[in-house]
Each structure stands twice: as structure tokens, then as C-alpha cells.
Amino acid sequence: MNLRYGVILPGGTAPEQVEQAILAEHAGWDGVFVPETDYGVDAWSLLAAMAVATSRVRLGTILTPLPWRRPWKVASQVATVDQLSGGRAILGVGVGALDAGLPGIGSEADLRTRAEMMDDGIDLMRALWAGKGFEGRHYRCEPPRGDPAAIAPVQARIPIWVVGVWPRPKSMRRVPRCDGIIPGYEGGPDAVREMTAWLAEKGVPAGFDVLAEGETSPAEAAAVVAPWADAGCTWWMETRWTRRDEIRGRIAAGPPARS
Secondary structure, three states: OEEEEEOOOOOOOOHHHHHHHHHHHHOOEEEOOOOOOOOOOOHHHHHHHHHHHOOOOEEEOOEEHHHHOOOHHHHHHHHHHHHHHHHOOOHHHHHOOOOOOOOOOOOOOOHHHHHHHHHHHHHHHHHHHOOOOOOOOEEEOOOOOOOOHHHHOOOOOOEEEEEEEOOOHHHHOOOOOOEEEEEEEEOHHHHHHHHHHHHHHOOOOOOOOEEEEOOOOOOOOHHHHHHHHHOOOEEEEEEOOHHHHHHHHHHHHOOOOHO
């Protein structure tokens, strides 16, 4: 199975989560990912701390609601983590979900507008990382000032993983120009096969990432993830969204391939 294995941390204090990232690296996981919430432990400050405390694991968000953030600020945060980690940053983005937990801060509610803002935001970040300016429908910025080497990411192309709902055309249209998909679908591995075939037709490059997520026990992990790997997934994301008390033990047990 040609899978990499990540763990999505379910929360906790900043020191707790940094310690879990260190544990994940020692236990053989390939990536550590954190949510970006409206209020709570700041995701990019947390990832920066993880970057200097680890040396191998990839680090990123699952996910950043890009239309509700200033994309030039996100670009700065991601580039900072990429520098501190020596080129290990990954940015997961989505349009953001409207729910009861969203504070009344005037965030854009219209889905079509949020989708346009996310498209603009992705292009703006790419432009800034390349030392260029950007002008789109919703955002405009000048080329970055200052020493290019001081503000440039380490990676020539920071991976951007984007949410895509298969097989909805509007949701999927931006996926091929990103570097990976955080998929929403029904049908399990069979749906992944259909989706990866469609992505291949659209010409996604080698190394394009397809995520699957779920919960496994150490004894059954390899059997659970095998169908997803066979269907074309490149990352398995271990989750414990509502049970923080279980995550440390699952991290310590190691990823499915080594359980």
C-alpha cells in the first residue's frame, strides 16, 4: 500500500498538542494536522511550535476556511511554518461551514460568493509565494516588498489541499488546479475509484493527493485502510473528533502500516 499516514488532532491545550505532534513523529506517523477554528488555540501558531519541535512529519490544517480569513495573512502564516519546518507545510482549505458555532462577525454567508473568494484566495497566495502581485474579483495586492529570500517559502510549491464534493461539478472544478483533495462523497472506495479516474482525465500531475479519513484500532488498522489505498488514496487521516482522551494512545500505537 502506497499510503502515508496522518493524524488529525481533536484539540486540547497548545502544549498538549505540541507534545502529541512529537509523539506522532516518534511513533512513525507521516503528518500531523489541526483544525482552524473561529476561536480557540490558533492553528498557525500551534503549527509553528510543532515545526521547531519536530524534524520529519508534515504539518498542516484540516482545514482553513479561506473565505473567512485574509488570504495574504494566511499566505504569511503558511510561509512562516514552511520556513520553520524546513519545507513541511501543507494548507488544507474549504469554503467554511455555516453552523451554530460561527460567531456573529459579519462573515460572508452566500456559498457562491465564498467559493469565488476561495478561488481568488488560492491564486493570491500562489502569487505572493512566487513574489508577484495579484488582482482578482475579490482581492488585489501588490508584489511583496522586502528581501525575497526572507519571506519566501522553502518549498517551490506549497501543497494546497482543497475540499471537493464528488461528483458535484461546481465543487470539483477547482480541484485539478490544487495539489490534493479533501473529499466528500458517498460510496466508499468505489466512489474514490470514480473520482480518481475523473481526476486523471483532467490531467492532475503525479503526486496529487487524495485523502481518506476514519478511526482504526491498532489490531484492525491495516485491513481497514487497504481498500482505500487500493482505490487510489494517498493519505489516511486518523481521527478522533469527539474523543480527545483516546487520541494519545492511538498516536502512540503507530500508523496502520506499522500497527
